[in-house]
Amino acid sequence: MIWVNDVKDNYPKSNISMNQQNVRVRFAPSPTGPLHMGGVRTALFNYLLAKKTGGTFILRIEDTDQTRFVPGAEDYIMEALKWCGIQVDEGIVEGGPYGPYRQSDRKALYQQYASQLLESGNAYLAFDSPEDLEQVRSEYETKGETFTYNAATRQQMRNSLSLSKSVVDQLIASGEKYVIRFKMPDDEVVTDNDLIRGSVSFNTSLLDDKVLFKSDGMPTYHLANVVDDHLMEITHVIRGEEWLPSMPLHVLLYEKFEWEKPVFAHLPLILKPVGKGKLSKRDGDKMGFPVFPLRWTDPFTSEVSSGYREEGYFPDAFVNLLAMLGWNPGTEQEIFSMDELAEAFDLSRVGKSGSKFDPEKAKWFNHQYMQQKDNAELAEMLMPILHEKGVKVEVDYVVKVVEMLKERATFLPEIWDQGFYFFEDPKSYDPKTVSKRWKEGVPEMMQEIYDFLASYQGAWSPAIVKEDFSAFVTKKQWNFGLVMNAFRLCIVGAAMGADLFEICAMIGKEATLRRIQNGIQNIPV
RNA sequence: GGCCCGUUCGUCUAGGGGUUAGGACGCAAGAUUUUCAUUCUUGUAGCAGGGGUUCGAAUCCCCUACGGGCUACCA
Structure with a gap:
């Protein structure tokens, strides 16, 4: 008899996607300011999946909230992705067969889908004003309860379910403003399989009748997002964990539209290195490191936030460190090029828990890249x-x-801090080094060294000068350390820098002599 | 408050029933460097707690604690 293994893994966390054709993923930021590093990472993971599978990476701008428009944010997002080497296949500037790629340009589309839900009885009109709602909420709050607009309460509200048809028609005719709300089913369990978290369930009676269409004629995120993902044939929705609570709503919307739903993957958040909570835009660079890829100047307040690019980070190092936040290859490799990342990337190896960002490790990554370049x-x-x-x-x-x-x-700019003396004479002398190294008799000693070097006939190369210089110092019976430190003080201005004879060779004999003379004259004993 | 998600060195993480619980950052010590930095070596430090299941639990289940997210006509 032949035994066949049963299928024991009921929840394959590994990507169904890997074998799937035509992966289409999107990054869908809201242009309400600069993208922060968490957003860049979300974009990156989407991009990596597309690149790995030969799929398509789409950039869609979700600007359905007109009140939060921030000039320059959209350009910032595109420039940031470009700097990171994340190439957009379809988007506002790239174009593509599923455009437009800006939701405000798709405005006309959404109304019909809202109507469709209205007709199928899965949505309804609600006339409650923001003030009405606020009042109800505060009433509940004083009772120590939380108001939820759903099956339990909607009959008490002013909507097309609680009001008679004639009243509703009258309200519409009189120009009363209304929104379209989703009719959340009562007491159903919605379960979906998240690629990162496995099976996640929600009871609909705890959810609310979310607004799908606002009174200003724009859809909310929820409607626009589902409609666009469907229309754009998105196969994988990879987004931050903050969206997990709205997964049931979205799943239900796909269901009610009778559309095939994409696979969801909710990424863990990037947390602040110290203190509590997720890393937010408002953290700016108040914590000693940038939260934005590029420097950003707020168009309203002119407040400037630093960016990784301007801080001297290399884009490939930045991408690398971002990739390692929440994902790991399962090997001990830590340094990855973009191509290597795409090759190794797998959503099943994305962790579930949030990661505190470690600025020190970020620096280490950049240092690695510096050496490699x-x-x-x-x-x-x-x-x-x-x-x-x-x-x-x-x-x-x-x-x-x-x-x-x-x-x-x-960082690149550090080369200047570490090596300015290769380019200019020291402008000052480090006081600490002066008091330690420039003692009685030193100027006279340096004068002898000056004379020795001035009349030096050998080749002006590090090795040769060093050899002859050492012989000279030995003959004079001077303390080698004392000589070298004083010498360095003249040339560099401090107790730092590259090999002294290398420096002398680089700057040349003339500059070397000039600096010794300057030192003798200007350094106080 | 309610709902959802999570919890391995200080930090990022590997490990998914039997491991001396592995690596990296950081930190410390030593070596090298005439200084500084780099580099190398070594070291430091962890399964949140409690119950189960099991011959055996970091690993599976439950509870608790803690952390996080969401709870708008924002995304």
Whole structure:
């Protein structure tokens, strides 16, 4: 007899998607400000799934709330994705067969779907004004209860279910404003399989009759989102965990429309490194690190928030660190290029719990990328920074500086902090080093060194100078450490920097002598 | 308050019935570096608690605690 294993894994968390053709995913931000890093990560995970499966990544702008329009936000979102190397296949500027890709441009579409729900008896008109609702809510609150607009209460409210048809017609005719609400079924259990969390259930009697269509003629997020995802043939809805509570509503909407629903995957949140709660836009960079990919200037308050780009992060490092927040490859590899990420990515390896963001680890990632990058490439990126400092040099020279210093730098601008002396004479002398290293008799000693170097005939290369210099110091019976530190103080202005003879070779004999002379004259004993 | 989701070193995480509970960041010590930084080596530190199930539980179940999210004519 042959035994066949039964299917014991009833909830395959692994992606059904992997074998599925034509994966279509979307990132659907609301242009109410700059995208923050959590949003970028959501976009990234969507993009990665599309890239892995050869699917399509769509950028859809969800601007159904006209009161929250922020100028520049839409451009910011697109620029941020571009900087990260997240390529949009279909979107506002890319176009595509499922457009328009901005919900305000799709406005005319939604009314008919709301009507469809009205006709099928799954939605109704509600005439309660915001003031009415607020009053009811506060009444419930004083009773210590929470008002929920649903099967239990809707008969007491002013809507097309509680009012007679003639009254309703009259209200409409008189121009009374109304919204369209979803008629949430009473006491049903809605269950759906989340790709990350497995089976999740909700009882509809605890849910409310969400507004689907606002009195201003725009749909709410819920309606627009479901309609667009359907029309755009989205296969996977990958979004933040904050949307998990609205999953039953969305599932129900697909059901009532009799549409095939996409697969849902709710990503864990990125939490603040310290304190409580999810990382929010309002955190700005008050916590010592940026929360935005790009610098953002608030168009209303002119308040500036720093961005990873401007802080000196490399886009590939930023993407890498974001990917490792909540996802892991199951191996010990931590450094991934975008292609490698797409290759390795799998929603089943996304964790369930929120991750506190660790700025220190973020720096470590950038340092890794700095080491990995080509010196010429880094030098090119450094040129604008040098120009800002008023330095004029050849790129070749900068390449050499980068080669010597990148190991000790985490961010590109640090190369300047670590190596300004390659480009200009020290403007000041670190007082601590001066008091420690510039003692009685040192200026006289440096003068002898000056004379030695001034008359030096050998080749001006690090190794040769070092050898002859050492011989000279030994002959003079000077303390080597004392000499070198004083020498360094003259050349660099502080007790820091690359190998001293390398520096001398780079800046040349003339500058070396000049700096020694300046030191002798200007450093106080 | 209600609903939903979660909980392995300080942080990010591996591990999904039998492991000395693995890695990374950070931190500490040592080595190298004439300084600083880098680098290398070593070390540090964890299964939230309580009940089950089982020969055996970090792993499966329940309860509690804690954390988080949502609870708008915002997304």
